[in-house]
Amino acid sequence: MDGGTATTGVQPDRDDIARRIVRRCDQLGLSEGTLARRAAMSPAYLRQLLCAGPEFDPPAFVRITAVLGMTWPELLSGRRPDAPPGRTDTGRRGLLLRLTEPQCWELLGTHGVGRVGLPGSSAPVVLPVNYLVDARTVAYRTGPRGAAAPADGSPVSFEVDRIDEHRSLGWSVLVLGQAHLVDTTDEERHLAELPGATPWAGGARPLWVRVRPAAVTGRRIDPG
Template sequence: MSVHPDCGDIARRILRRRDQLGLSEGMLAHRAAMSPAYLRQLLCSGPEFDPPGFVRIAAVLGMAWPELLSGNRPDAPPGQTDTGRRGQLLRLTEPQCWELLGTRGVGRVGLPGSSAPVVLPVNYVVDDRTIAYRTAPGGAAAPADGSPVSFEVDRIDEHRSAGWSVLILGQAHPVDTSDEEQHLAALPGATPWAGGARPLWVRVRPAAVTGRRIDTG
């Protein structure tokens, strides 16, 4: 896992702005659609660990992306404190979330790890309001049946000032029947990144589906 060279400075800017707004750790985490533990993990790891997570944090705090990274406000004239464009965090409905997820794409699956959550990119398909992805048996993305899991899909523009993010919380269930495997394998976009003689399908059954859209107006 790579660490941003300025992650300590970024974390201090986030905490200072959080205090200015009178937000607790729990309030910031909730508004940015993450747990307090995951928020602390991001502050320690830096933006390269999860850029969309930091975009959501910046939107909650009303900070432009360059301001979050370096403390500079690019639109401010010398000697003034214009904050430039500020992101607005809008909630998405569950139908809007599924529409954005589409039928297939690339997302990040978060699984329990020995010392911290393990977040891995996978390509996925949507099947009857569930997420399914294919991986190598016994690999890092192959969880035990019933494991708690998060699944995030996002689209951020090149300046990271606008975009959307959908977060699914639920349980992971490895597929264990040939009929279900054949059904999933026949879906458009089901070609896996990881293979093998018989790749493992994992189905994520949601308990909660939430989404945020970042709009700079």
């Protein structure tokens, strides 16, 4: 969903948005590290977001606006426009509330679509994947040489969210941990038979990756 187009009719300027975020941090006395931690992301990923703009990961920008006490229109245009008739919630600020770990796993459910973040040469690589939850781990399939195939033991992040950026509503769950490659036929069969597992459409034998969490955090965004 393109928040800039829906709100202003034009593409938002990512450099202007980055400057607004930096200026707001200065006003609040927030460091880069503090903003990243409160928005449930790493400082490296925050820097990547500021370079890429809201289209790269809109839910992450919604969390940033909630931490900074801004609205989505304020982030995109630098001012708070009047809400159109019937849309009194357009300029509403969001409150970022912390979720417990059990609440996070409940929201993750048993399967769905999320984004895995893998180490890259110059910045994290974030890719959408279909996932399964099994015994407090997250598992997904990819091609053996696919972009989402990490080296065994690589640090990874995994994020699932349901966000309405215009109304500042929704939730986000972030899993930080290590990627482990599934290397036994029994474990592959077990994962393939879990509810929500879909038939593999690739040509080569799929590679299962299991993310073993070191930390599971979540935020719920409610209107202020």
